[in-house]
Amino acid sequence: MSSEDQDMSKNVIISRKTLVEVFFKSKYKSFDSKFKEIIDFVASQTNCPTQSRTDLTLQLRNFKRQFNTKWLLHGKHRERLFANEKTWLDGSCKFTRFVVINSGRPTSNFSDSSENSKRRKTSSLRAEMDADFLTYAAQMKLRSSGRTTEAQVIKKMSVCPKYAKDCFDISTEIKVKKISPREALSLLIEAQLSRKQYEIIRNYAKDIFPSYKLVQAEKALCYPKDVQVTETEAVVPLQSLLDHTATRLIHSQKSVLLTQSISSSDKIVLHTKWGFDGSSSHTQYKQKFISETADDKYMFLSSLVPLRLSYEKNDSTVVLWQNPKPSSSRFCRPISLQYRKETDELVKAKKQDIDQQVENLSPTKIKVNENVYEVVHKAIFTMVDGKLCNALSDTKSTLKCYLCNATSKEFNNLNTVLQKPVKNDFISFGLSVLHCWIRLFEFFCTFLINYPFRSGV
Numbered sequence: 163m164s165s166e167d168q169d170m171s172k173n174v175i176i177s178r179k180t181l182v183e184v185f186f187k188s189k190y191k192s193f194d195s196k197f198k199e200i201i202d203f204v205a206s207q208t209n210c211p212t213q214s215r216t217d218l219t220l221q222l223r224n225f226k227r228q229f230n231t232k233w234l235l236h237g238k239h240r241e242r243l244f245a246n247e248k249t250w251l252d253g254s255c256k257f258t259r260f261v262v263i264n265s266g267r268p269t270s271n272f273s274d275s276s277e278n279s280k281r282r283k284t285s286s287l288r289a290e291m292d293a294d295f296l297t298y299a300a301q302m303k304l305r306s307s308g309r310t311t312e313a314q315v316i317k318k319m320s321v322c323p324k325y326a327k328d329c330f331d332i333s334t335e336i337k338v339k340k341i342s343p344r345e346a347l348s349l350l351i352e353a354q355l356s357r358k359q360y361e362i363i364r365n366y367a368k369d370i371f372p373s374y375k376l377v378q379a380e381k382a383l384c385y386p387k388d389v390q391v392t393e394t395e396a397v398v399p400l401q402s403l404l405d406h407t408a409t410r411l412i413h414s415q416k417s418v419l420l421t422q423s424i425s426s427s428d429k430i431v432l433h434t435k436w437g438f439d440g441s442s443s444h445t446q447y448k449q450k451f452i453s454e455t456a457d458d459k460y461m462f463l464s465s466l467v468p469l470r471l472s473y474e475k476n477d478s479t480v481v482l483w484q485n486p487k488p489s490s491s492r493f494c495r496p497i498s499l500q501y502r503k504e505t506d507e508l509v510k511a512k513k514q515d516i517d518q519q520v521e522n523l524s525p526t527k528i529k530v531n532e533n534v535y536e537v538v539h540k541a542i543f544t545m546v547d548g549k550l551c552n553a554l555s556d557t558k559s560t561l562k563c564y565l566c567n568a569t570s571k572e573f574n575n576l577n578t579v580l581q582k583p584v585k586n587d588f589i590s591f592g593l594s595v596l597h598c599w600i601r602l603f604e605f606f607c608t609f610l611i612n613y614p615f616r617s618g619v
Contacts, residue, residue, distance in 0.1 A: 437545020
């Protein structure tokens with residue numbers, strides 16, 4: 163004690179009953195933990211410094227032995243102890259009051275001390291006690307303080323050194339999984355990142371993201387072959403587009419093909435839907451086209467969407483892949499993109515051209531490992547709107563039904579409508595909305611108001 167001098171000047175008298183009351187008020191369960199509360203109480207009454215706690219414990223040793231004997235004698239029963247040991251409880255214990263004279267810088271708590279101070283304060287303890295003794299003492303001290311998790315960790319480390327190495331080996335580095343170029347491409351598209359933005363992100367995590375060149379190479383694999391581009395049109399043959407789509411789907415479902423045990427003789431069917439539509443009022447730029455009739459104000463798009471990849475087995479359809487969002491633009495694959503205005507002549511010509519390509523489609527043969535699979539294509543023309551339906555069925559008026567040519571005046575006369583011939587070639591377009599009478603909702607409201615509801619129905 164270089165900075166503190168202790169002067170034992172006065173004594174502190176504390177009754178045994180007070181000490182016992184402190185024992186019973188403790189929140190701990192074990193006897194030693196409860197008795198520690200008595201030591202802390204006496205230390206606060208006598209101003210005992212941390213360095214002299216050992217001397218204080220020795221002064222309480224006789225009281226501890228007597229109290230433990232009487233406590234066990236009465237079956238650890240508080241009321242029985244107070245009733246039968248009144249004479250002993252009325253007695254008192256004498257303790258020395260410590261007077262601390264500060265001369266210099268005050269000492270700090272052990273937890274607030276620096277690393278060098280902690281080593282200096284524990285040097286004598288480490289020199290006198292071996293490692294097993296200190297480890298067990300730390301374990302029991304943590305357990306008595308309610309910190310059971312830390313106590314269990316110290317116990318496991320002392321029993322199994324391999325456990326300590328696995329937990330605290332600083333040489334063990336965390337392995338970060340690097341994403342594939344395909345996953346990086348998906349991230350780049352979903353987040354709509356530019357090349358510069360992606361490279362900035364990659365500079366902070368090169369061990370996670372692949373280089374942009376690998377992402378570009380993966381992006382090139384997403385393009386079909388035989389793409390023809392002019393100044394007013396970009397077209398890909400339907401056969402090439404479907405071959406590319408089928409190949410990508412088959413390779414993405416490679417694990418499913420292996421688990422399903424599909425043989426090379428089983429024909430896989432790729433169901434797709436296709437259609438076209440026009441748009442206008444696009445931004446016109448001053449850059450001139452070679453053709454004087456070309457105009458970038460209008461655009462006409464033909465596209466298809468894959469719906470399902472399946473095959474027949476034991477008179478049942480087994481689905482290998484199902485489009486989760488068949489109406490999403492993310493799955494839309496362009497067939498052609500033209501700077502042309504949507505007209506009846508253009509619609510009919512494009513319909514005839516794609517129909518011809520659909521009739522001439524041939525199966526796609528795809529090799530996966532040692533197996534060769536054959537994919538048959540089934541394309542359905544269903545992506546249409548009312549304007550296209552009228553153009554393809556030669557219906558001049560938008561108030562006429564493209565299926566039966568009924569006019570708005572004839573819709574209320576059911577007998578006249580039922581006698582009209584139906585164009586079966588256009589039934590695949592769906593029912594014309596003109597047949598849904600404009601006052602149909604009013605009819606349902608009137609029907610429900612006048613319907614005799616019954617209780618419990």
